[in-house]
Amino acid sequence: MKKSNITTLEQFKEKNYGKRGTKQRDELETGYENFKIGALIHEARLKKGLTQEQLAEKVGTTKSYISKIENNIKEVRLSTLQKIVELGLEGHLQLKIQL
Amino acid sequence: MKKSNITTLEQFKEKNYGKRGTKQRDELETGYENFKIGALIHEARLKKGLTQEQLAEKVGTTKSYISKIENNIKEVRLSTLQKIVELGLEGHLQLKIQL
DNA sequence: GCAAAAGTTTCACTAACGGACAACATTCAC
DNA sequence: GTGAATGTTGTCCGTTAGTGAAACTTTTGC
Numbered sequence A, B: 001m002k003k004s005n006i007t008t009l010e011q012f013k014e015k016n017y018g019k020r021g022t023k024q025r026d027e028l029e030t031g032y033e034n035f036k037i038g039a040l041i042h043e044a045r046l047k048k049g050l051t052q053e054q055l056a057e058k059v060g061t062t063k064s065y066i067s068k069i070e071n072n073i074k075e076v077r078l079s080t081l082q083k084i085v086e087l088g089l090e091g092h093l094q095l096k097i098q099l
Numbered sequence C: 001g002c003a004a005a006a007g008t009t010t011c012a013c014t015a016a017c018g019g020a021c022a023a024c025a026t027t028c029a030c
Numbered sequence D: 001g002t003g004a005a006t007g008t009t010g011t012c013c014g015t016t017a018g019t020g021a022a023a024c025t026t027t028t029g030c
Helices: A009-017 A034-048 A052-059 A063-070 A078-088 B009-017 B034-048 B052-059 B063-070 B078-088
Strands: A027-031 A092-098 B027-031 B092-098
Touching: A027 A034, A034 A052, A034 A063, A034 A078, A034 B078, A034 B092, A052 A063, A052 A078, A078 A092, A078 B078, A092 B034, B034 B052, B034 B063, B034 B078, B052 B063, B052 B078, B078 B092
Parallel strands: none
Antiparallel strands: A027 B092, A092 B027, A092 B092
């Protein structure tokens, strides 16, 4: 495990993604493209300061699967994506259609 | 086809969903839940004044499948949802994660 | 440089699901 | 009521999302 002068998760997140409550810190969005979902999850995971293994455990899957999703090797099912976001990232998934 | 005093599609859409450019007319969003995606597509389709069959044809699928999606009998694949939104509804799909 | 942690890739496997097709039901205009 | 248009439902099948474990590579701390 990497050691640094940062001791709390909050410090980590604030340093890398700004203070809590800012859009930059709390919100991640993308126009949908297959190959961007991986990046979305990847970023969200880092913002939460989690390793793939930790995320996997919270969701009830394996780190190898998380890796494949982040690298867009497997397409995620919407229901699985929801599990990852809600259980793993403790966030909320939102869907928007612009006509 | 139902006949009425409305003669153009634009009139239909304006009457039922407001003027172009308004949020009410152009935007549909939902916190992700399985059973809400159907309603989202259903609403978007009506806003566009399309039948299930017309939508299906534009996307390259069948009306029976569209029906099942709208009624939440089948979960849509993300890639298929994208096709429906972009090809069928001529809209744009957006995905957001709230942490 | 070394070791440990984190991430990637491969392989084998299969239950579950997406999506097609055709038949059926409903709604609507007249 | 009747017929045409629209929407729903049952059945079926090929594809694939997801598992699990192991081997491998990259990154990191010291």
